[in-house]
Amino acid sequence: MSVQDEKTLPMGMFMDxxxxxxxxxxxxxxxRIEKAILSGELPAGSRLENEVALGQRLGLSRPTVRRAIQEIVDKGLLVRRRGIGTQVVHGQVTRKVELTSLYDDLTNTHKVPSTHLLTLESQPADAKTAERLGVDEGSPTLHLRRVRLADDVPVAVMENWLPEDFIGIEPHDLVEHGLYQVLRSRGVTMRVARQHIGARKSTNEESALLEIEKNSALLTMDRTAFDNSGRAVEFGQHCYRPDLYSFEVTLVEK
Amino acid sequence: MSVQDEKTLPMGMFMDxxxxxxxxxxxxxxxRIEKAILSGELPAGSRLENEVALGQRLGLSRPTVRRAIQEIVDKGLLVRRRGIGTQVVHGQVTRKVELTSLYDDLTNTHKVPSTHLLTLESQPADAKTAERLGVDEGSPTLHLRRVRLADDVPVAVMENWLPEDFIGIEPHDLVEHGLYQVLRSRGVTMRVARQHIGARKSTNEESALLEIEKNSALLTMDRTAFDNSGRAVEFGQHCYRPDLYSFEVTLVEK
DNA sequence: GACCTGATATTGTCATGACAACTGGCCAAA
DNA sequence: TTTGGCCAGTTGTCATGACAATATCAGGTC
Known part of the structure; x- marks a missing residue:
């Protein structure tokens, strides 16, 4: 019995x-291909049309088709093998395969998100903040602290520091829209983010804010985000209720 | 003062x-480029030669140069902007920028890794294991449980299930080489892995194994790994001492 | 039957060429 | 002085063509 006894599907789409x-x-x-995979039209294990044929059928060059396929390979939905072809990965879990999203979207899955704003103030940068943001120690930063809720249940406590040119953000914006939306509306587009994910026990204050027992386990995430010019625009320390939130990561070996 | 007042570097390398x-x-x-960045030869904020010029100087076509640059952009070390050029990201943290590695390497940083093998047995798959591995419930699997140490300090408890064709792995291999090395030596090459990262309190047994207090916070990671044919080859549930281990992830927005 | 050999299919790499889209600065006009 | 438009520089997208590397499979030979 061969490894790929699945047949190649005709894929009668891509007309427009x-x-x-x-x-x-x-x-x-x-x-289109990703949609076909997630919808089950291309079941796990099925082989994709080869690049040349697919290109001819769509009236596209091979590099274009190849790039399209590569995008999905990078997401972990397809696997290519030289001499063989391209297959949909086995594993029926072909859902929810987005790389660790920037939080806003995740709570939107059938939940109503809301925010409690605890702190919004100008604060001189301490050593750690200065290093992470790439600014001088003592220079002013915008410091904010929020509790994020889904369906009125607290999920996370989030503390952020931003460079001084963001001082002037209104409380109203943060309650309504989430930090990243606010930054986008001010012309900032995120490009790179470095995250550290860890765990620790909760403090008494955090336990109260998150409505959990004292000394519970917390999932923590530190993040520094850079915009498209490479400048650090945000440094944050977040902690999450582990029973309500977890990170999903898809790794693809080179 | 402009945003990118840094000058373009000549980059007198790439001769061979x-x-x-x-x-x-x-x-x-x-x-070469990545090395130049990490070594400081290309400091943060400096501009790279444009793609066409770099290609001419190296005797390479533009697609080739472009792909080389793209690799580093994907790692989060470079940022490209249409009409502007390619810059090294600001942020002095340009070290240790590897995407969440497969654990073996991480303990190798100045530590001596070792392994205690707790369990190595054949076990029929329960419902969860069967689903994750894509095999029938009740079919035989290889079940193993290990404690991973660095410099003789326990760092993680790792529990794994593998499909039946791996039954026959010797205890000696696992103590010496780590699971992924063993699989590689048997001709398996990992391609895709899906991970869930969370946190919870430790059980009494885990507390003893990891030499920590009872009811401590643990960092947990569930993983299903697929080989290059898309077949699931490993399902694991791991937990880590959060004071000794954390995950590092670099996100790059599309 | 076991093993080697070659043909075939498919992805991997690379070159060349062209045009589009965006950014920034210069310069002229209001 | 300010505004607007034009121009040059750079990355983004796409087409065409070629050869290399690798896996499968059929067939022949020992």
Missing amino acids: LERSGPIPLYFQVSQ | LERSGPIPLYFQVSQ
């Missing part, structure tokens, strides 16, 4: 590519 | 590319 629109062709293709 | 060797050209180039 918008060639003059602003959306890249490779992106249009990759989205 | 091995064109006939087995190592891809784009990989050779990306390694």
Whole structure:
């Protein structure tokens, strides 16, 4: 019995590519394929059409098709093997495969998110904050502390520091929109973020805020985020209720 | 004062590319650039030569140079901006930027790793294991449980299940080499892994094994790993001492 | 039957060329 | 002085073509 006894599917889709629109062709293709996988149209283990044939059928060049496929490989949904072809990964868990999202989206899954703003103040940078943000120690920063809730149940305590040019953000924005949305609306686009994920016991204050027992286990995440110019725009220390939140990561070996 | 007042560096390297060797050209180039960044030769904020010029100087086509640069962008060390160029990210933390490695390597940093093998047995798959591995419930699996130590200090308790064809792995191998090395030596190459990272309190047994207080906070990680044919080859539930171990993740926005 | 050999299929790498889209600065006009 | 438009520089996208590396499979030979 061979390893891939699954047959190649015809994939009768991709008839309408918008060639003059602003959306890249490779992106249009990759989205269709991903959708076909997640919807079950391309079941686990099935083989994809080979790159050349797929390109011909869609009227696209091989590099374009190849890039589209690569996007999905990077997400961990497809596996390519030289001499063999491209297959959908086995593992029926082909859902919820987004790389660790920036939190906003995750609570949106059938939950109503809300925010309690505890602190919003200007604060001189201490040594650690200065190092993480790449600013001088003692220079002013915007310091904020929030409790994030889903369906009125507290999920996380989030403490953030931002460079001084963000001083002036209104409390109203943060309660309504979440930090990253506010930054985006001010013209900042995040590009790179470095995260450390760990665990520790909760303090008494955190236990009260999160409505959990004293000395519970907490899931913690430190993050420094950089915008598209490479400047640090945010440093945060967050802690989560582990019974309500966890991180999902998909690794793809080179 | 402009945002990028840094000057473009000449980068007088890349003289010796091995064109006939087995190592891809784009990989050779990306390694040189990454090395130059990590060594400080390309300081934070400095601009890279533009793709066309760099290609000409190295005798390479633009796609090849572009791919080399893209590799480093994906690691979060470089940032590209259309119309501007490619810059090294600000943020002096340009060290230890490897995506969440597969554990073996992490303990190797100045520590002596060792392993206590607690369990190594054949065990019929329960419902959860069967689902994760994609095998039938009740079919035989290899079940193993280990304590991982660094410098003789326990760091993690790791419990794994593998499909039946791995039954026959010797205890000696696991003590000496770590699970992933053993699998590699049996011809398995990992491609995709899905991980869930969370936290919880330790059980009494875990507290004893890890030499920590009862009811401490633990960092937990569940993982299912797939080989290059997309078949699940390992399912594991691990827990770590949070004072000795944490996860590092670098996110890059599309 | 076991083993080698070659043909075939498929992805991996690389080159060349072209145009589009975005950014920044220069310069002229209001 | 300010505004607007033009221009050059750089990355983003896409097409075409070629060869290399690797896995499968059929067939022949020992």
